[in-house]
Amino acid sequence: MSHPINVFSEIGKLKTVLLHRPGKELENLMPDYLERLLFDDIPYLEQAQREHDQFAELLVSKGVEVLYLEDLAAEALLNDEIKEKFVDQYLNEANIKSKTAKQKAKELLLALPTNRELIDKSMAGMQKVELPKFELSSLTDMVESDYPFVIDPMPNLYFTRDPFATIGHGVSLNHMYAETRNRETIYGQYIFDFHPRFAGKDLPRVYDRDDSTRIEGGDELVLSKDVLAIGISQRTDAASIEKMAKSIFAENMGFKHILAFNIGEYRKFMHLDTVFTMVDYDKFSIHPEIEGELVVYSISEGKDGLDIIREEDSLENILCKYLNIDKVHLIRCGGGNLTAAAREQWNDGSNTLTIAPGEVIVYDRNTITNKLLEEAGVKLNYLPGSELVRGRGGPRCMSMPIIREDI
Incomplete structure (x- = not known):
């Protein structure tokens, strides 16, 4: 049986991806309520849509099937009963x-x-x-x-990475950090419960939106068929990682280790994928500011629960150990210059979307980090980044892989 979800790496050739084209929710942003809606600025909708269309066209040109959240959600409302159920639930949560x-x-x-x-x-x-x-x-x-x-509008929806995350053949339907985003996960609920592409396909659900502690997809990275990385961050609780770990091991999905990266509760870091992404078998983009105080815990299945170990080693050595490779190359955002790193990380210089081993999509504006990626042998596809970036998210944030080729 072919699975409707297949994501066992961050770098396997991308075959199917989920996007959301920004809509009128951006025109309902108001200066007085930006903080409430988790925005720092108001993107210009028409230009944001043009940039997003270029993103989608680039993916299609690379042979990727592009699905849209708004289409799947609409197609999941199969009859009047489901439609009314959706509307009632949506209004109750509003x-x-x-x-x-x-x-x-x-x-x-x-x-x-x-x-x-x-x-x-x-x-x-x-x-x-x-x-x-x-x-x-x-x-x-x-x-x-x-x-x-x-x-309230849902202006963060074009960051499809966060409301749910694909892991192996399953999905985590997330409990979000902020009330304004928690309502976003209702679309995932109806898509996975009712859409013909996913309904009844026995998809493991390793987290659910009704769980009491928060977790977001930007903190969830599939490093290999054996290893997941999850960030303990502003938006993901350590308790959520423990819950997810138990669920993943109980589902026998094949993952052996979960690395919990404690990146601190900072707005500027927000999610693990804003400071750390995988771009090739042995290459990672990283924001240098997290390296000094980064604490990593390894979680594996024990006889009587979870075995949790605080790793006492460098990030390079930890990655080599768990990914079973001899050497890793950390490509530092901004070249390690703190001013450049801070500026380019704010504009998602570390938030790359890998579409095949060693090939990524990046914003064009992060010139220093992009040059370093190229010098490391990574192939870059450039996306204009003037309006989309105002929501504080890059190409990885704006995409949810549904199917990647196994590597």
Whole structure:
């Protein structure tokens, strides 16, 4: 049986990938609420879409099948019963305090002529001015009337890496760090439960959105068929890694070790893949600032639970040991210059998407790091990075591999 998900490395030739083309959710960003929505700036939507289309076209030119989150979610609403279930769950999770507004929002969503328009609208959010006028009869309605949205937008959705992550033949449907992003995982829930491509295909679910501790896909890296790396970060708890480890070992997925990288709880680092990505069998891009204080724990299956060891060695030696290779090459973002490294890491210089061993997609703006990657023998495909980068994410963040060739 061919599996609908097959991801046993970070570098195997990419065959199928999931993207989300930025939509009107970016036009619902407002300066006063940027922090609430985890943005530092407001991208210009038309240019962001042009850049994203170039990203998709580049992937297609490399023989990659490109799927879109918005299409799969719409196709997963197979009948009126599932559609209404989705809308009710979506509205319950949207934290709408006014019962009247909630009912009006439901009517508006269900009146949309196609499933795709319903999904697009659910992602974009809903301003109060879009609802038909209703009398502010309750205290809740009156007090809430100043906030412009009935339902917040989901501007982070074009970072498809985070709401769920593919691991082996399975998936972790994540519990996100922030309430504003936690609602994003509802699309993964319906896709994996109902979409014909995935439903009933016995996909191991190694984490679920109902779990109580947080984890995000940007912290989950599949280094080999034996080894996973997961970041303990601003957005992923150590407790989540323990839960996932138990689940992965119980599912007999073939993974023998999980390396937990403690990168600290910093906004500038955010996820492991913003400071560390694999670009070839023995090459990794890395932000030099994490090296000094980086602590790595190895987790394996023991007789009575998990065996957890704090690794007392350099990152190079740890990677050699677990990947069973003689030498690794760490390509340091910004060439080790702290000013250049900080600037280029902020613009996702370390967040490369590997599409085949030794071939990656990068933002064109990170000139120092890109030159070092080229000097290390890595083939680069350039993506313009002026608007997409404003969301603080690079090519890896914006892509969720569904199928990679085994290596």
